Amino acid sequence: MRKFLSLALAAIFVLGLAIIPASAEEKVDFSVFQLKVEIDPMIQAFAKLYNEKHPGVNLTVETLGGGADYGGALKSKVSADAMPTIFMIEGIGGYDLWKDYIADMSDAEWVKDTDLAFYSPDGKVVGFPIAMEGFGLGYNAEILEKAGVDPATLTTFSAVKAAFEKIDGMKDELGLDSVTSVGTSIAGELWWVTSQHVFNAFYAGYMDYNDSTLYDNLRKGEVDTERLTAFANYLKLLYDYADQNVLQNGNYDAQVAAFANQKAAFITQGNWIDPNLKQLEANFKMGYVSHNFLEEESTGLYMAAPSWFVVNAKATPEQQKAAVDFLNYMALTEDGANYMVAEAGMVPAFKSVKLLPAGPFSSALVEASARGGNFNWRFGQNPDGFNQGTLGPIFELLATGTSVEDFVTLVTAAFEEIAVK
Amino acid sequence: MKRRGIVDFLFIFPTAFAFLMVIIVPFFMGIYYAMTDWDGVKTVLNWVGFKNFTGMFSEPQFIYSFQITLLYTVINIVLVNIAGFLMSLLATSRVKGRNFYRAGFFVPNLIGGIVLGYIWQFMFNNVFVDMGKAMGLAAFQTSFIARKETVIWAMSVVNTWQYAGYIMMIYVASIQSIPDSVMEAANVDGANYITRVFKIMMPMMASAFTITIFLTLTNSFKQFDLNATLTNGGPAMLYMGKAVRASQLLAMDIYRTANQFNLMAPAQAKAVVFFVVLVVFSLVQVYLNKRREVEA
Structure with missing residues (x-):
């Protein structure tokens, strides 16, 4: 009897492996x-x-x-x-x-x-x-108005810089923690904000929508150092006027909340934050200006x-x-x-x-789309892992003390390494 | 007798089959994949030999991850075992409420590594930073996990907080199995508490040390969940002229190579190296510790 029992038990174990869930769906x-x-x-x-x-x-x-x-x-x-x-x-x-x-x-x-x-x-x-x-540099229209800055004038690098300086001087009056809300933290999973989206301005800004010459050259390992340096200075400007804790450690929620709670006047995010803003009851007027890292005037947004x-x-x-x-x-x-x-x-x-x-x-994107003169997205054409794994840490380094020159060297080396020969 | 053989076979079969299918077969498939150009999707593979194995040693991130993992492992073997041992002494002493301590020390171990990582990330990035600002302590105003010098230590503290309670339980069991007569004899002979701990208890617990050091070694060498949620490998730092992630341990480096860079075969090669190193370290450690064990 015991032998029979143990044999049966063993058989059950084996059969248990063989049972496959049956399905009889006609749909x-x-x-x-x-x-x-x-x-x-x-x-x-x-x-x-x-x-x-x-x-x-x-x-x-x-x-x-x-x-x-x-x-x-x-x-x-x-x-x-x-x-x-x-x-x-x-x-x-x-x-x-x-x-x-x-x-x-x-x-x-x-x-x-x-x-x-x-x-x-x-x-x-x-x-x-x-x-x-789409994305650009999002602004809080009400804060800008109080500070006496007209967003329509923010079309060049020096205009943006002057506006940041002016608002920075009025932080207490305006109730701000910082001028910009930017994130770059690897730990906070915010690497993409700058190394992917803001950096797209370097690939595609000031270009015709379908003109990919600059990006194609970049992928051949030919880096336009002057343009990259101008971009790096713009990025540094965004970083310098940001809340450093959000910049270095913050996550998506922290970055968006700083803007939604009117603690920062600008944010580097795309229109996907609309639902979050609604949730956080941010009812003020807002809009986009372009990422202007050159002195050439531009109002285009990055849409695709x-x-x-x-x-x-x-x-x-x-x-x-x-x-x-x-x-x-x-x-x-x-x-x-x-x-x-x-x-x-x-x-x-x-x-x-x-x-x-x-x-x-x-x-704001629908309006910009009707207005025209917008820029394409190119970062999606980089090899897998490049934006996150290679550029991400470099962009974080610029936020934690690396100089603009070293940043340019590191980015240049990164593109030379993946160059299509 | 013959019948018995069939029964034995049938009882062993499910486990043996599962072991074969989920451990043995994937293991050898993994070694094979490491020598191909597998990308995780394609089914026609080309043989590339040892290219994937040599490539990893010229990668700054991998070399760095290797070093930091060794450092992290050493720190954790020391911290977790000291903390666990001290807690076990407290939990077996005659102090009031020792059962409460025993449970209390063990509780962090019941929290999943993912949840734990996020909780401590919040502590480091918000609670400590705000405390530092409120009290004017400069050292606390930048998060410990955002600084390349402190991030490994911050991770070690969290890991100790979580894991020491588990190690403590092993020590407690071992201490309780030491015969009272031995301890009493030492007491009568005039050995004070410190002497008793070092000369009687610790030698008697040598087999427990073999286990705990093995567990802490493998646990910290394979650390992933805490790493992923607490720091995600950050912050960035410069190493060999490249931007690398300052707290990216080996397991996470393998994961990133596979899933972000889509380099499945090189990642598999790293995993094979990882396995070999871990086996060698564990065997050496167990061999050395075994020699110290005394027959009790």
Whole structure:
């Protein structure tokens, strides 16, 4: 009897390994795996609505927390054979890595409605622009008015510098802790604010939207030292007038809160902070000026589609079709427009969408877009890890005492090292 | 008898199978991947030999991470064991409320490393800095984890705070297993408390030291969660003419190489080196400590 029992017990252990969960779904299951944590509740609600209106499919949306490692998570998913039907790429680096998993969407209906689709190097449409995003040097219009600074005059480096000096002298009157709110901390996961976004002014500022000559030369290892030095001086200016604790240790919340609570007059962030500002009840007037690191006058903002939805080419044909239908629905219907603009507060990348976003910085972008003369984003074309791993520490060093000359040397060396020969 | 063999096999099978699939197979696959140009996604791999292994030793960040990990390990073996040992003496003494201390010292160990890292980050960046400003203490006005000279020590303090309680429990168990007669005999012979600790207790606890030093060595050498959440590798500093991260320990360097730079194969090569170094250190340590153990 005991022998029988032990044999049975052993058999149960072994059988336990073999049980595979059975599934008998008739609907087409497909999934979205996305990174924008701030729009998670909205996209979940939109998916629910979509499922209600389309009984034949079942869409699930998974969001990875903010600041988390999306690329790493996606790699785990591919090794676990749980690749989502729709996932995100952030530029050519992501495309090169995932190209075997990226389906051609050239025939999809939404393509005709946008200028911001992602094209593969061989000219196929593969990426659905999730939103238009943009940044510049954000300002608090009310503080500037009290200080007697007209934001319309902040179009050159010396004008910005003079304004910083003036406001710095009136900090007590204006109730400010610092003039600018900038973050660069590795520990606070804020490296991207300067080494990615502000530095984009160096790649693309003062250039035609589609002129990539300067960036292309940079990638060949030819660094324009004069321009880089001018940029470094501008960056140093932003750093010098920042709250040093936020600059060196702060995280996203600390940086945005300083601006939202009117403790800083300027912020180096994009329109994605609108929802945070709303949450923090920042009801003052605000707007953007350009990152002016030269004496040439400029009002352009940095606007582009930073990320794209792509469809997994290795999903079943039914899933791929369901995914494209879903993207069409998002781009071309009123429900979709309502979700993108009214709910998620994004600046739509589609021409047929007539709704205007309510967020103050998003509306500033819509205005700038109508005005023209804006600049592209180039930082997404840097090799993987370069912005974060290589430039991030260099940009932090400038905040903790390294000189402008050393900064220029380090950045130059970094680009020479990755030069495409 | 034959029947018994089948039963034995079936009982061992689930564990052996799991061990084979999640440890042995990935281990050898890892060594293989380290010698290819694997990027984590592609399935057709090219053999590159030892290129990934030689490359890492010309990388300032890796060399720096290696050194700082050794330093961090030494600091932690010393700090955690001294703190754990002193706490165990307190928790086994006749002091009032010793059970309360025992529980209290152990509690930090129940907090997950991630949560702990964020809590201490807040303490270092906000609480200490604000305290420093309020009291006019210059040393506290810049965060300890934002300075390259202090960041490793700050991390060690947090790790000690968390881990010493666990090590203490091992010491407590060991102290309780020392026969009272031995301690009483020493007492009668006129040995005072300090002498008893050094001459009687510590030699009798040699096997506990083998375990605790092994645990603290591997724990601090493999440190990742605390590193990632408390400092994320920062602040930046200059090393060999390059900007490196001043508190990026080896495990984190491997993680970053793999997931940020997308250099999966070089990261895998680093992981193999990491494994070999850790095994060598642990074996040497266990061998040296074992020789000191006395038969009790």
